[in-house]
Each structure stands twice: as C-alpha cells, then as structure tokens.
Amino acid sequence: MSEEFAVVTGVSRGLGRALAFELAQRHINLLLVSSNPEVEKLKDELISQFSIQAHSFVADMTNADEVMALTESINAQYKVFMLINNSGIGGSCAFEKADSTYIQRILQLNVMATSLMTKGLIDNLLSQPKSYLLNVASMAAVTPIAFKTVYPASKAFVVDFSLALRQEYRGTPLSVSVALPGAMATNPDATARIQRQGFFGKLTLASVEQVAAKCVRQLLRGKRLILINPIAYYTSMLIPSALRTKLISRVVKREVQ
Numbered sequence: 001m002s003e004e005f006a007v008v009t010g011v012s013r014g015l016g017r018a019l020a021f022e023l024a025q026r027h028i029n030l031l032l033v034s035s036n037p038e039v040e041k042l043k044d045e046l047i048s049q050f051s052i053q054a055h056s057f058v059a060d061m062t063n064a065d066e067v068m069a070l071t072e073s074i075n076a077q078y079k080v081f082m083l084i085n086n087s088g089i090g091g092s093c094a095f096e097k098a099d100s101t102y103i104q105r106i107l108q109l110n111v112m113a114t115s116l117m118t119k120g121l122i123d124n125l126l127s128q129p130k131s132y133l134l135n136v137a138s139m140a141a142v143t144p145i146a147f148k149t150v151y152p153a154s155k156a157f158v159v160d161f162s163l164a165l166r167q168e169y170r171g172t173p174l175s176v177s178v179a180l181p182g183a184m185a186t187n188p189d190a191t192a193r194i195q196r197q198g199f200f201g202k203l204t205l206a207s208v209e210q211v212a213a214k215c216v217r218q219l220l221r222g223k224r225l226i227l228i229n230p231i232a233y234y235t236s237m238l239i240p241s242a243l244r245t246k247l248i249s250r251v252v253k254r255e256v257q
C-alpha cells in the first residue's frame with residue numbers, strides 16, 4: 001500500500017466528510033483534520049470499511065498557532081501528496097448585526113487557515129513525485145453579495161490565492177485546483193437559507209456526494225476551476241457584475257428578513 005497521504009480539513013460533516021469517503025473509496029490514505037473530537041470515530045469507520053491507513057487530528061483551525069503546529073506534526077510523520085482545504089464557514093446577515101467574532105471566524109477559517117495550511121505543507125507537497133492542492137471556494141466568490149459581504153469576499157480571496165499558486169507552481173509536481181460549489185444542504189442553517197431563496201436557491205443545489213465525486217475526479221485530472229454546475233456558472237457570467245450583485249443581493253435580502 002502507498003505510504004502517501006491526503007490531508008482533508010473539516011471532515012466531521014458536510015462536504016469534508018463526503019470528500020473523505022470519496023478518497024477512501026479510491027484507496028487513498030487519509031489524514032483527517034477536524035475541530036470535532038468525534039473525528040476519531042470517522043477514522044475508525046474509514047479504516048474498517050475501506051482498509052486504508054488513516055489518522056485523525058483535532059485542531060481549531062481558527063487559531064494560527066494550532067494550524068502551524070498541526071502542519072509541523074504532519075510533516076514530521078507523513079508524506080503528503082494531496083491537501084484539500086475544505087474547512088470554511090459563512091452565512092447571511094445584515095452587516096451592522098454581524099458581531100465581530102462571527103466576522104473574525106469567517107476570515108480566520110476561510111482565509112488564514114487556507115493560506116497557513118498550504119504554507120505549512122508546501123515543501124512536503126513539492127517533495128512528492130506528483131501532488132495536488134484543492135481549495136474549496138464557492139460560486140459566491142464571483143459576485144460581491146450584500147447581506148453576505150465578508151463570506152463572498154473571503155471566497156474571492158480563496159479563488160485568487162489558488163490561481164496565483166497554480167501559476168507559481170507550473171512546471172513542478174504540484175497541481176493546484178479551486179472548487180466553486182453552489183448550494184449544498186449541509187447543515188440546518190444552509191438548508192433553511194436554500195429553502196427561503198426558493199427557485200434561485202435550488203438553481204445550483206447539489207448533494208455533497210455529487211460535489212465530492214466531481215471535485216476529486218477533476219482534481220486528479222489537474223483541472224484549474226472545478227465547477228459543479230457549469231451551466232449556472234457561465235449563465236451568471238453573462239450578466240454584468242453590477243447587475244449580478246443587485247439581483248443576488250435582492251434574493252439574499254429576502255432570506256435575512
């Protein structure tokens with residue numbers, strides 16, 4: 001069995017959990033990162049179901065010191081040929097009602113943890129004969145959206161960061177991709193928001209299993225942008241950015257009222 005591992009963050013639920021299963025089905029060894037100590041149970045389940053090697057790490061990815069300590073611990077023990085930065089949070093809220101902790105957590109998880117995990121593991125990734133980095137952004141990254149404000153801006157960072165890294169590491173063993181999922185009913189808040197958005201919310205809706213399968217397939221093919229619903233993406237790109245902001249913001253405003 002290969003001694004190389006894929007690192008996946010945010011595996012206790014939602015897309016992260018589905019990505020872990022998708023990789024395990026392909027007999028890829030896993031280093032599972034979560035803020036939830038229950039990750040131990042997921043590790044045991046994956047080992048017994050798929051006969052892979054797996055190890056779990058509990059870390060609060062909103063804490064930069066914990067992220068760097070985690071990458072040091074991984075580098076000291078394992079060869080990493082794949083990193084999937086999936087941990088991320090968001091939501092909808094009028095900006096004046098958003099508390100500063102909520103804003104900080106979005107930035108720490110979506111921007112800081114994604115950047116520092118990548119920085120911490122980059123030498124390890126570059127040392128493998130072939131390696132892959134996937135950052136999970138969002139369709140929201142391509143449009144500034146009122147009543148979401150910080151979240152789409154944080155995911156725009158993830159897209160730009162990924163595409164710049166992809167260029168920087170051309171000609172090396174590392175292939176960098178960025179995924180732009182649309183809506184996924186991963187938690188009660190997301191599910192309620194999608195329902196309140198009506199037709200618009202359902203337009204890009206996909207199951208986490210569908211999204212995970214497409215992400216892994218296209219990551220291994222070295223795809224630059226991984227679009228879960230290309231028709232919705234390219235159709236929305238035909239609409240001028242300012243008008244797109246106006247239309248989507250109107251839908252989100254309804255959702256928060």
Ligand SMILES: NC(=O)c1ccc[n+]([C@@H]2O[C@H](COP(=O)([O-])OP(=O)(O)OC[C@H]3O[C@@H](n4cnc5c(N)ncnc54)[C@H](OP(=O)(O)O)[C@@H]3O)[C@@H](O)[C@H]2O)c1
Nearest residue numbers: 010011012014015034035060061086087088138183184186
């Ligand atoms: N749901 C959607 O509609 C949607 C749409 C587009 C993009 N996305 C993106 O897809 C990714 C997964 O979203 P999801 O909806 O599956 O997640 P979710 O159900 O909203 O859960 C939040 C995610 O962040 C992780 N997390 C939360 N606090 C953390 C902390 N302190 N330290 C480490 N990880 C923490 C969680 O993992 P642990 O509990 O294991 O720590 C989990 O993976 C995110 O980057 C999200 O922005 C989601």
